[in-house]
Amino acid sequence: MSLSNPLPFKQRVEQGLNDPFLRQSLKNAQARFREGKQRAAQILGNLEEWRTRAEAIRHHTIEHLDYYLDQFATNVENNGGTVFFAETEQEAVDYLIRLAKAKQAKTVIKSKSMVSEETHVNKRLEEIGVEAIESDLGEYIIQLAKEMPSHIIAPAIHKNRRQIAQLFAEVAGKELPEDTSALTRFARHQLRDKFLNADIGISGCNFAVAETGSIVLVSNEGNARLTTTLPKTHVVMMGMERIVPTWEDLDAVLSLLPRSATGQKITSYVTALTGPRRENDQDGPEEMHVIIVDNGRSNALGTEYQSILHCIRCGACLNVCPVYRHIGGHAYGGVYTGPVGAVLTPILEGFDEWEELPYASSLCGACTETCPVKIPLHDMLIDLRRDEVDEKRSPGVERFIFRLFGTAMNNPALYRLGLKMAKHLLKPFADDEGFLNKGPGPLKAWTEERDFPAPAKESFREWWQRAGRYGGDPDGR
Incomplete structure (x- = not known):
């Protein structure tokens, strides 16, 4: 879906249903991810015990979120970093813009960050003349296409090689072969100079460890390490719920994240960052700024929807959802797609633009069954439908x-x-x-x-x- 011209929900659905490549691609991807998860779960053993433990960790953390956020922020500052709490999207982006102006930044390199998508960082930076470049291959592709991610872990899953070659050809100024290796080499060549010359690096945050003030990033491409190491200034954009209390707790959720997402035992890169460069460090940023974003998340606190904040963004619910398989991610209209998006987006932003999303589900319960932290997604979808009826939003x-x-x-x-x-x-x-x-x-x-x-x-x-x-x-x- 275009960022500049979003279609109404029914038209987005029709667009997905009438895209045979998209539907076949999603069918194949879901089968591959599900099979990988099943193999990884068998190797892990006692999957239900791991899920129960992870659920308990996330429940405890969100129940005491204010305590762990304070502990995390204190430790980040003790490590030499700067913390800013942003209640709204506007506050988060305004802080980033002030920082970019103070550093006289011309270019920003970004590793994958759902929060930066959520807060429309790229658009806002471009408005002040700062070039923002996505370094994750999938994110780079959809940035060139001026689209949003269609999957949490595979943002360009809806694009085929011909479409990608056309996008890259516009950048290269010449035709490129529809060959995966050639296209990857082109992207690597394009991004290399961007890594070396960027003034600011922006990353997301898979998990933040409260006891040490550390940021943990997982990736398969290595771009997160380059983004957070080469620029002099590193900005972390994290949702306020991304906290885990201890490294021991991190072990539990990190063991489930890649297995639930892609079927991997562990991703290619797991990076832990604890503050900016120290005196004897050979590399790393001179400054680290951590922007902790609320942007509607507190709407769920103390409500029946609080456990949606347990989500670890693995995408497992998308990989089993029959509705997502047929309509694709762009039909949901927001940054977060699939069952988790159908629940989370109306909670973050209200029903006014998102009242159709709770109905984008068959209520089969597959999402709840597969969730590694046991979020009752299909129950929440029913509750959201009830809320809409109570507000007289139904026809x-x-x-x-x-x-x-x-x-x-x-x-x-x-x-x-x-x-x-x-x-x-x-x-x-x-x-x-x-x-x-x-x-x-x-x-x-x-x-x-x-x-x-x-x-x-x-x-x-x-x-x-x-x-x-x-x-x-x-x-x-």
Whole structure:
């Protein structure tokens, strides 16, 4: 989806459904990720015990979030870093812009950071004349395409080699072969000078260890290490929930993150950063600034949705979701896609622009079953739907139908009358096999995708009154 011209939800869904490459790509990726996770879980052993432990760690941390944030911030500052708490997106970006101006920055190199996507950092930096370059290969591709990530761990999963070659050709000023190795070499060549000459490096934060004030990053490309080592100034953008109390706690969640995401035992690079360069260090930034972002996360604290803050951004829920598989990440419209996005985005930003997301689910429960920290995602989706009904956000016709249904269910005479009427009213829409395949009104959208059983010619109640109560069989004999 374009950043400059987002489509309405239904159009985004149609766009995903009508993209055969996207659907096949997601199907293949989900199968590969699921199989990898299953193998990794078997090797790990006692997966449920690990999940229970990780859930307990995340629950304890979020319950005492203020304590651990204070401990973390104190230790970052003791290590020579600077901490800024940003309540809103605006405050986070304003701090970054002030810093960029103070450093007279011309270029910024970025490793993967969902929070920087969430706060639209690239756009805001470009507005003040600072070039922001994504160094993660997938993020670099979608930056050139002016799109948002379509998957938490595979942001360019919706692009094929031909599309990527066309994007790179625009940068190169010449045609490039549709060869994976050649395209990767081109990206590496383009980014090398950017790493060496960037004034500021911006990274995300997979986990922040409160007891030492350390930042932990996981990656498979090594770009995070270059981003956080070569520029003189390193800026960390982290959601306030990314805390773990101790290194021992980190071991538990870090053991589950790559296994749940890609099926790896561990990612290629796990980097721990504790403050800026010290006196005898050979490399590293001269300054470290940690921007701790709320931006709506506190909306979940103390509510039934608090456990959404347990999320470790592994993408496992996307890898099992049938709805995501068919419509893709851009259909969700926000930075966070799949089941976790359908829950998190309305909590962060409210229902006004995101009221459709809780309905982008089959409620099959696969997301909850696979979540490494046991977030009850499908229960939350139901609760969000309830909240929308309570706020009268559902269509007026739908509210009227349910009021009518409630009245009928509470009145036996009306209920019996309704059953008799339904049998006759729906008869013209039934086929020879007794299914409604062209349902009227609200049933139309349902029957476009599936067959709905037509009411039986004789209901159980009618049969019971006629024959059953007298000992008759189902045929009335």
